Amino acid sequence: MLDIRWMRENREALAEAMVKLNDPEAPWEQALDLDGKRRELLQQAEKLREERNTGSKRIGVLFREKKASEAGALKERMGRIGAEIAQLDEDLRRVEAAYHDAMMRIPNPPEKDVPVAPDEEGNVVVSQWGELPEFDFVPQAHWDLGTDLDIIDFERGVATAGSRFYFLKGAGARLQRILSNWFLDVHIREHGFTEIYPPMMVRGHAMEGTGNLPKFGDNLYRDAEEDYWFIPTAEVSVTNMHRDEILDPGALPLYYVASTPCFRREKVSAGKDVRGIKRVHQFQKVEMVKFVEPAAGRDELESLTRAAEVLLERLDLPYRRVAIATGDLSFVAAIKYDLEVWAAGCREWLEVSSCSLFRDFQARRANIRYRPREGARPEFVYTLNGSGLALPRVIIALLENNQRADGSVKLPDVLRPYLGDEMEIG
RNA sequence: GGAGGGAUGGCCGAGAGGACGAAGGCGGUUGUCUUGAAAACAACUGUGGCAGUGAUGUCACCGGGGGUUCGAAUCCCUCUCCCUCCGCCA
Numbered sequence A: 001m002l003d004i005r006w007m008r009e010n011r012e013a014l015a016e017a018m019v020k021l022n023d024p025e026a027p028w029e030q031a032l033d034l035d036g037k038r039r040e041l042l043q044q045a046e047k048l049r050e051e052r053n054t055g056s057k058r059i060g061v062l063f064r065e066k067k068a069s070e071a072g073a074l075k076e077r078m079g080r081i082g083a084e085i086a087q088l089d090e091d092l093r094r095v096e097a098a099y100h101d102a103m104m105r106i107p108n109p110p111e112k113d114v115p116v117a118p119d120e121e122g123n124v125v126v127s128q129w130g131e132l133p134e135f136d137f138v139p140q141a142h143w144d145l146g147t148d149l150d151i152i153d154f155e156r157g158v159a160t161a162g163s164r165f166y167f168l169k170g171a172g173a174r175l176q177r178i179l180s181n182w183f184l185d186v187h188i189r190e191h192g193f194t195e196i197y198p199p200m201m202v203r204g205h206a207m208e209g210t211g212n213l214p215k216f217g218d219n220l221y222r223d224a225e226e227d228y229w230f231i232p233t234a235e236v237s238v239t240n241m242h243r244d245e246i247l248d249p250g251a252l253p254l255y256y257v258a259s260t261p262c263f264r265r266e267k268v269s270a271g272k273d274v275r276g277i278k279r280v281h282q283f284q285k286v287e288m289v290k291f292v293e294p295a296a297g298r299d300e301l302e303s304l305t306r307a308a309e310v311l312l313e314r315l316d317l318p319y320r321r322v323a324i325a326t327g328d329l330s331f332v333a334a335i336k337y338d339l340e341v342w343a344a345g346c347r348e349w350l351e352v353s354s355c356s357l358f359r360d361f362q363a364r365r366a367n368i369r370y371r372p373r374e375g376a377r378p379e380f381v382y383t384l385n386g387s388g389l390a391l392p393r394v395i396i397a398l399l400e401n402n403q404r405a406d407g408s409v410k411l412p413d414v415l416r417p418y419l420g421d422e423m424e425i426g
Numbered sequence B: 001g002g003a004g005g006g007a008u009g010g011c012c013g014a015g016a017g018g019a020c021g022a023a024g025g026c027g028g029u030u031g032u033c034u035u036g037a038a039a040a041c042a043a044c045u046g047u048g049g050c051a052g053u054g055a056u057g058u059c060a061c062c063g064g065g066g067g068u069u070c071g072a073a074u075c076c077c078u079c080u081c082c083c084u085c086c087g088c089c090a
Helices: A004-009 A011-020 A028-064 A068-104 A142-148 A154-161 A171-191 A204-210 A235-242 A294-314 A361-366 A391-401 A413-419
Strands: A124-129 A254-263 A282-292 A319-323 A335-343 A348-357 A382-390
Touching (some): A004 A011, A142 A391, A171 A282, A171 A294, A171 A382, A171 A391, A171 A413, A204 A361, A235 A282, A235 A361, A235 A382, A282 A391, A294 A319, A294 A348, A348 A391, A361 A382, A382 A391
Antiparallel strands (some): A254 A282, A282 A382, A348 A382
């Protein structure tokens, strides 16, 4: 959610931002109109309320002084004012509901240096690391490799849970667990993150806080009977940890990391990426979430992105950093970098991390503030998050890039402390 | 799942239709006293909306929402959360 005061004073900048985002539907003009109406009604209602407050006090006094007839007359007048207030309140309620709904559907304007383009064609590769592996045989895709090695079972996954489900088995399941642990340990030990085990189902309002609702509900799974929504990423529950809080001076920055399953309906892309574990309904992901002071936002985004990149470098996986163009930016992000890893079997760059700065957009929705110093007014925090990293796609890259002619896979040395002597699969 | 009891400011806790943004205590800030500290005493001490350049004014907020009333922390309805006991369960 945006600051309505900023919106009032920066109509042109706002209009320009919506054009850049290629979001002509964004109801920012409606929001501003409704805001004007809202304030008008509010002032009328409050003036009447003031009159009624003083009148009611007076009635109390009159009764104590036993001036019943005078009190009766005043009572009647106050009754009429009350009816007027009720009418105004009803109008106000309607206007405010519409206003709030409009505000919740206006996306976050991009940072100045985000590449401007209408869609993902305009995304810019800003850096690339590592050498693409070369083979003297035709490298296999992970759906074949994983099946032959008996570490990914697609058939039984589909039989049990439907399409886009899978079983990881033996060395495959173990590899995912170990990667998750290693990711967490690096973030905790080297980057100052605190590990969190969050709820994986949350209330609807938590989804609104992070921006997943109201606009993107059809990407989410939910409990049919109660207001429980399955998280599509740990970002949701971890960002909402500090909902409705005013953080003490000195509390920031807060760095959290959590490894959770993520549940996504992937309804938008039926028929796309159906093979393998690239796009599935349930996957494990290590997610980093930061709460910081506004001035630190951009530096924090850089160190967040680096924390994810370092993992890929130590795994010796070639990757590139992509600056997401305005038209491809998510609803809540002001700037976003994707990290894409090379997978030699399916010959694709796979997104394994997405690192975003939200400025105070989520903080306003979830009402997360901090006190800059003792006694100062509370201000909204800046939030950031980034994957570090999404597990299935890292597994894809490890299997495909490190495969050998006989179909076996050699795992990177950095995992030796976790894998022990079992450095190979197959 | 069944039966009860609760939710009041940073914390504890009173208040049961009008003088209540809310007693009292704790905590915090500032001041007096003191060489300094402690103690004692005094004052101040919540969040947000709206109007105003501003001093300020005003409105709202006693778990959330709705209702009754001239007037609600207080009465009614409803939802959420917490606690106790019983049952069940990992």
